[in-house]
Amino acid sequence: MEYSTRNQNNFWQDLPQPFFVLAPMEAVTDVVFRHVIRRAGAPDVFFTEFANATGWVHAGEKAIRGRLLKTKDDHPIVVQIWGGEAGDMEAFAKYCAELKYDGIDINMGCPAKSAVKSGGSALIRKPEVAIEAIAAAKTSGLPVSVKTRLGYTYVEEWRDWLTTLLQQDIAALTIHLRTKKEMSKVVAHYELIPEIKALRDEISPSTRLIINGDIRDRAHGLKLVQQYDIDGIMIGRGVFANPFCFQEGHKPSKQELISLLTYHLELFDQYQAELGRPFETLKRFFKVYIRDFDGASDLRFALMNSTSTAEVRKLLETEHLRLD
């Protein structure tokens, strides 16, 4: 099937302008946390954490464990895949289409050593592999997008690299405004947005352009939109500082945060078996909810020493009684 961004199933074209996206984050944006964020204030698009095509081809479901788990109300949702072998990307993308994802995103920005061996940001240095991967994913019939960085080593790489990507008729392009080498250590290069936007307008005006990097919340995103007239804003770590960050100007109360944590616990219990994630993985989230109030660090300390969701609930209940 010939694919184009004008594909009638291309949900990217039906989004509001501007639109907000929850960034893919490994071991964070799974079915549980996406529901938590939906309750706090939903973005317009959700991404899964990334899943490796070659791992799936060789080891099947067990290689991806719960990464692809989603529910009917989890929508619109883009599955993020990574890899560098076109046959594997094609097979995995077709499987994702069977799972009824709304779109497929290819990760071409991950700096982790394990990803760079065969995909992630390594594709910035292997444009021919990137082109093949995009073509392979398109055979699924789903709209294909790419999330990448400005370059591998030098910021100046952005023009050639983004030109290559925009020439592939992709539905959306997310740019984390740093190079692979810069990791997250320098301030995102917002100053390049006007030139990147001009390049998109020239090569592929229908490709939605999404900006990512250090954007704290909706108000910050809207400010950037006003300044640069971008289509979409992607927020990652902003949700750790405020899970309500997709709602404009919402500073949650202690009660709201604790009630959101209680919801998180409920969902964790519900999906734990399918997700295959141990209780310990919950602990990274405690600081998201338990902060900025008297006694928060003592409570967090106690939570970090807990061993089950039942124990966490008990600690929260005691905190609640103390409030009364």
Ligand SMILES: Cc1cc2nc3c(=O)[nH]c(=O)nc-3n(C[C@H](O)[C@H](O)[C@H](O)COP(=O)(O)O)c2cc1C
């Ligand atoms: C814990 C964590 C996991 C991440 N996992 C992924 C991932 O699976 N795929 C991806 O494209 N980027 C991943 N990223 C990068 C984010 O999507 C995003 O590009 C980066 O954090 C910069 O945006 P931010 O400043 O809004 O957080 C991850 C980032 C973090 C902090």
